Amino acid sequence: MQSDTAGSWVPVALSSDLPALAVMPARIASETVALWRSASGRATASADRCPHRGMRLSHGFVRGEALSCIYHGWSYAQGGQCLKIPAHPGLTPPETIRVVTYAVAEQDGVVWAAAGAPAGEPPRLNGFAPLRSVTVDAAIGFIEAAAGVGMNADGFLSPADAPSGLCLLLSDQGAGQTLVHVLIGQDAGPSARIAASRAVEALRRRAEALSTEGAGA
Ligand code: FES
Incomplete structure (x- = not known):
């Protein structure tokens, strides 16, 4: 189950948004992490605090x-231990200097991470493929209201009036923001991809308007 609790897999990024040698902030439950990919292609989530x-x-x-x-x-290192202190080039850093790291799994074009020990594998996309991600300035509840349907236990939501073959994967970012990974059928052509992008933009506007109305109520 994807939720704001330790041990749950959280879809932190699309694989395509994390190229080799890149680092980016991401959010797992209430933690902000540094999500990075090494030269050999391995993704790691480290605590975002040196x-x-x-x-x-x-x-x-x-x-x-x-x-x-x-x-x-x-x-x-990927395991968290300090490898080098440039001001002391002859020193082997003590084992006690470490950064916390988190469980990471990558499949179907999505990078998942978890605080704590996840019980199993992350959910599969089952015939869908990632299109893009968008950050929405609205909490998940407003996105569900705008979509006319709730997300399921794994964080997936299929908007009621959107083109078929569109699915959203939601990740709570805190502070009234949601990271939305847009998924489409693996065989979708260019026109279906454009229609999906338009539908998501319309949904984003509705959700943000509901959030603004809610804040002003
Ligand atoms: S604060 Fe990170 S190396 Fe000094």
Whole structure:
């Protein structure tokens, strides 16, 4: 079940939005993480706080198989241990210097991460493929109201009046925002992709209008 609880898989990004050597902020439950992909292609989610002086690691950079902090250049392995302290090039960093890491799984073009130990594998897309992601300035409840249907236990929602073959995968971002991954049928052609994008834009506007009305009520 995808929810704001430890141990649940959260769809943090589309694989296509995380190329090799990239790092980006992402949200898992109530945590902000640095999501990064190494040169060899492995995705890792690290706590977004450098153990040295607290700089956000999502502002850092990836070299080879390590994530480095932008401030003083301490670098961290995929397992979390500190590999290098540039100000002390002859020093092997103590084992105690580590950044917290989270479970990550990648399948069907989606990167999933979890705080805690997930019970099983992330949900499959079952015939759908990712199209794009969009951040909506509305909580999930407003998106459900705009769509005329609720999301299921895994976070999937099929809008009632949208073209068939469109499905949304929702991820709560906190602060009244939702990350929406737009999924379409694997065999969808260009016209279906355009129709899906238009339907999602219309849904985004309705949800944000409902959110604004709700805030002003
Ligand atoms: S704050 Fe990250 S290396 Fe200093």
